[in-house]
Amino acid sequence: MNDGIVTILLIEDNPGDARHVEEILKDVRGFLYNYVRVDRLSKGFSRLEENDIDIVLLDLNLADSIGYDTFTQFHRRFPDVPVILLTGLNDEELGLHAVRDGAQDYLAKGNLEGNLLARSIRYAMERKLAAIALHKSEQLFKKTFSSLTDAVFIIDAKTIEIADCNPAASSIFGFTRKEMIGRNALFLLNQGIEASKTSNLQDFHGILHGATYERVLVRKNGDSFYAEFSFVALEDNPIEIHNWVVLVRDISIRKHADEILRESEERFFLAARGANDGLWDWNIKKEEVYYSPRWKEMLGYSDSEISSSSDEWISRIHPDDRDAVLYALSSHLNNTTHHFESEHRILHHDGTYHWMLVRGMAVRDTNGVAYRMAGSQTDITSRKNAEEQLVHDAFHDQLTGLPNRALFLDRLDRTIEYSRRYDGSHFAILFLDLDRFKVINDSLGHAVGDELLIEISALLKNCLRSSDTVARFGGDEFVVLLHDILDLEDAVRVTRHIQEELSKPFKLGNNRVFTSASIGIVLSSDSYISREDLVRDADIAMYQAKMLGKSNYVIFNTEMRKQAINRLSMENDLRHALTRGEFDLHYQPIVTLAESTISGFEALLRWHHPQKGYIQPDKFIPIAEETGLISDIGGWVLRQACSQMKKWQEQFPEYRDLFININISQKQFNHPGFIYIIRHILDDTGFDASCLNLEITENVLMDNAESMIDILGKIRDLGVGLHIDDFGKGYSSLSYLQQFPIDTLKIDYSFINRIGTNGDRAEIVKTILVLARELGVDTIAEGIETENQFMQLRDLDCHYGQGYFIGKPMQTEKVYQLLKNQHKARLPVELNPRKKRNELKVPGVNSNIELLPVVAK
Numbered sequence: 001m002n003d004g005i006v007t008i009l010l011i012e013d014n015p016g017d018a019r020h021v022e023e024i025l026k027d028v029r030g031f032l033y034n035y036v037r038v039d040r041l042s043k044g045f046s047r048l049e050e051n052d053i054d055i056v057l058l059d060l061n062l063a064d065s066i067g068y069d070t071f072t073q074f075h076r077r078f079p080d081v082p083v084i085l086l087t088g089l090n091d092e093e094l095g096l097h098a099v100r101d102g103a104q105d106y107l108a109k110g111n112l113e114g115n116l117l118a119r120s121i122r123y124a125m126e127r128k129l130a131a132i133a134l135h136k137s138e139q140l141f142k143k144t145f146s147s148l149t150d151a152v153f154i155i156d157a158k159t160i161e162i163a164d165c166n167p168a169a170s171s172i173f174g175f176t177r178k179e180m181i182g183r184n185a186l187f188l189l190n191q192g193i194e195a196s197k198t199s200n201l202q203d204f205h206g207i208l209h210g211a212t213y214e215r216v217l218v219r220k221n222g223d224s225f226y227a228e229f230s231f232v233a234l235e236d237n238p239i240e241i242h243n244w245v246v247l248v249r250d251i252s253i254r255k256h257a258d259e260i261l262r263e264s265e266e267r268f269f270l271a272a273r274g275a276n277d278g279l280w281d282w283n284i285k286k287e288e289v290y291y292s293p294r295w296k297e298m299l300g301y302s303d304s305e306i307s308s309s310s311d312e313w314i315s316r317i318h319p320d321d322r323d324a325v326l327y328a329l330s331s332h333l334n335n336t337t338h339h340f341e342s343e344h345r346i347l348h349h350d351g352t353y354h355w356m357l358v359r360g361m362a363v364r365d366t367n368g369v370a371y372r373m374a375g376s377q378t379d380i381t382s383r384k385n386a387e388e389q390l391v392h393d394a395f396h397d398q399l400t401g402l403p404n405r406a407l408f409l410d411r412l413d414r415t416i417e418y419s420r421r422y423d424g425s426h427f428a429i430l431f432l433d434l435d436r437f438k439v440i441n442d443s444l445g446h447a448v449g450d451e452l453l454i455e456i457s458a459l460l461k462n463c464l465r466s467s468d469t470v471a472r473f474g475g476d477e478f479v480v481l482l483h484d485i486l487d488l489e490d491a492v493r494v495t496r497h498i499q500e501e502l503s504k505p506f507k508l509g510n511n512r513v514f515t516s517a518s519i520g521i522v523l524s525s526d527s528y529i530s531r532e533d534l535v536r537d538a539d540i541a542m543y544q545a546k547m548l549g550k551s552n553y554v555i556f557n558t559e560m561r562k563q564a565i566n567r568l569s570m571e572n573d574l575r576h577a578l579t580r581g582e583f584d585l586h587y588q589p590i591v592t593l594a595e596s597t598i599s600g601f602e603a604l605l606r607w608h609h610p611q612k613g614y615i616q617p618d619k620f621i622p623i624a625e626e627t628g629l630i631s632d633i634g635g636w637v638l639r640q641a642c643s644q645m646k647k648w649q650e651q652f653p654e655y656r657d658l659f660i661n662i663n664i665s666q667k668q669f670n671h672p673g674f675i676y677i678i679r680h681i682l683d684d685t686g687f688d689a690s691c692l693n694l695e696i697t698e699n700v701l702m703d704n705a706e707s708m709i710d711i712l713g714k715i716r717d718l719g720v721g722l723h724i725d726d727f728g729k730g731y732s733s734l735s736y737l738q739q740f741p742i743d744t745l746k747i748d749y750s751f752i753n754r755i756g757t758n759g760d761r762a763e764i765v766k767t768i769l770v771l772a773r774e775l776g777v778d779t780i781a782e783g784i785e786t787e788n789q790f791m792q793l794r795d796l797d798c799h800y801g802q803g804y805f806i807g808k809p810m811q812t813e814k815v816y817q818l819l820k821n822q823h824k825a826r827l828p829v830e831l832n833p834r835k836k837r838n839e840l841k842v843p844g845v846n847s848n849i850e851l852l853p854v855v856a857k
Contacts, residue, residue: 082124174220300349408471428491516551600659689719749783
């Protein structure tokens, strides 16, 4: 029922009877209704499953169900929906039978009239609302009953047996609900001994005679516990009680806490009596002070070494604290303060100062003048040291002991204020980030990494003046504050000195470790308003230094901030590019040079920014790697390329062996689930693993060669090919290269584009081809842009080639047209008339296939 409107479903296949019911419903008064009619029982079932129906008017004789079975089917499927049966027979026995079986009412269509139908509908709705309210009430009771943490038992007042209990009862007593129901309630009080079946209500009430009752009980496993009982009678009238509700609460924890508190109070009393505090009693009129033996002992003296003069105390107070102590003492003696209390340092016999908490209270005469004062002295040196340590820890790095970010920023605030107060005073911030620290930490272990950080901290302090500050911001980041320098050259000189010292090896146990730092420099300026701006710009400069390679420094300028803002904007856009569908794949043909036929494609990622247009991968891939977005983007590229190649293979079965090459970044390789991602994508797309080749650079392989061998082996186990991209630019170890399960070396374009103009470059290409043959792997020449390059590479027996001379990267639709019109697709010159099955002639720049504008890989 929505907003008081009753929804009525009439299931009637006789149009005349249906119109009759409709006419009667029009005259019904007292409620609003919506009316729906179907002519089959099956349709009625469908409508009930789809809609919220309040009342059903059901004809017993339908085209798909006859007689009383119609009601039986309906009630079996929808027992909670009120149903009023309509029939052409005036059979009271049938009607009573139907009502007894669950129908709301039984009406003969011949005697049907408005008031009778309205009454039946109204009764049906009242019954349904009552049922709903009852159900809610029962659910609320069950939820409350089950969620209580106290054990709840319902006891039958006549039999004194447990009629029901909640889950907490089982949890507290250790018995299952089944084991407890039906037992005499005295079983709760005497677990393990069956209560007499003759026990009556008076026995039970005699035990639980108060509002609450505490008793030691025993669980099923024999453990005893303290319990608190309370009970209440459930009565239908003031005279007759049908049930008792007994609540049992486990108060063992509270009892244990009470016991601990009592023992603690006893210990406190004993400790107070035997306290180690030093006591003193000062006779002001006589100027004599009694110092207890413990008071003297706290200062390292024997009982005979301290006189009764007040100077024994005052003279030993630390000079920096003495005035404050005398002022507090005078204030109390003059009745300005209620009591005397002071924390100060007192000279010990061994020459050190100990912190003492001294308390006292004066005794006054009738005029309010103090004539006596007594008190105690407590050694709080340990507490003070702990407080000082806490303060130190709050502002210092725990590992290195250097100031942390908070203390550094505080000192920077003071330096900024000093430079504003004194014209001509300058300062600089150096932001350092160690190069390759993660490699050292991961390869040699965190203990060695921590030791290196400690050594670097000491080195940095030795490179600075005492007035300067070096802080650790966390990880391998350090920040230096050069206070009161003359000019930028001072900052550069310190920076170079630091880098020179860092270039020396560190001896860490059995390891000699080399490291360096990328350093950003920012010089103070009146344009800076906040300390955060200075640190931010030093960080930006450091990032720029890191982009230049290891052991570099960069001086900040405002253009860097603009670049950082633009980079942040690109990063934010990149985070949404995948979900917004802004990425696209272009495909560049790879040909078999000897046959002049297409063997596959390289998938090249393009980002079509809605405002900036196409953005080159070299602009956004580094950002994706730094932010961790490369895993999601790389997964999308793999899935999209495999899915598209599978589609082309199905559309053109004669080219089912075409392969796809995909570039993989180091971050993707380092992802713990990378192998699973490849397997999952291949399974989902149905793409043949032997047609998938992953391209990785030499640097990725050699950064962690040992672990790479294992990862590459798992990829090869999937049947996926492995190519070394940009071969010749990196620094491969031949011994490792032989261990890597590599299929193909991809010769870097920088060697290819010099063929024909520089004989040395041709010799390098020849050397790589000889190396590939020795290793038993294929070769791909990338960046072929001229016919001369194509011809020479073919003559040198290079296996594959790609480049703008062969074909530019093209969108999906262009590749489809290329495959469709393959009989027209030929190279600019006929290089070789032979043609293998399942291979394809490729177009050159003059092909009738329209190619995309030049886009750098």
